[in-house]
Amino acid sequence: MTIKDISVKKQTKVYALILSRGYNLTEFIKRVKDITGVNIELYRMSKIASGLIRNYKTDTARAIANALGVPIDDILE
Numbered sequence: 001m002t003i004k005d006i007s008v009k010k011q012t013k014v015y016a017l018i019l020s021r022g023y024n025l026t027e028f029i030k031r032v033k034d035i036t037g038v039n040i041e042l043y044r045m046s047k048i049a050s051g052l053i054r055n056y057k058t059d060t061a062r063a064i065a066n067a068l069g070v071p072i073d074d075i076l077e
Contacts, residue, residue: 014075015049017068025049031067038063051077 011019018028029040040048040060047053048064054077065072 012051036063
């Protein structure tokens with residue numbers, strides 16, 4: 001098992017969805033802002049994507065889900 005394999009197994013649903021859509025975090029937070037008007041700071045999105053922040057505002061979760069085009073339940077761990 002490589003370090004890359006370990007990091008993939010620990011990947012959050014949010015981050016997996018962001019990557020599957022072909023975005024990096026910087027591009028994704030711009031998409032969130034463009035689609036929903038919600039501004040998420042890069043450091044905060046990074047912590048959400050890495051699982052360091054698990055409890056965040058419903059409005060933030062809704063904005064992320066909308067930008068990904070999925071129901072909010074699809075991004076919750």
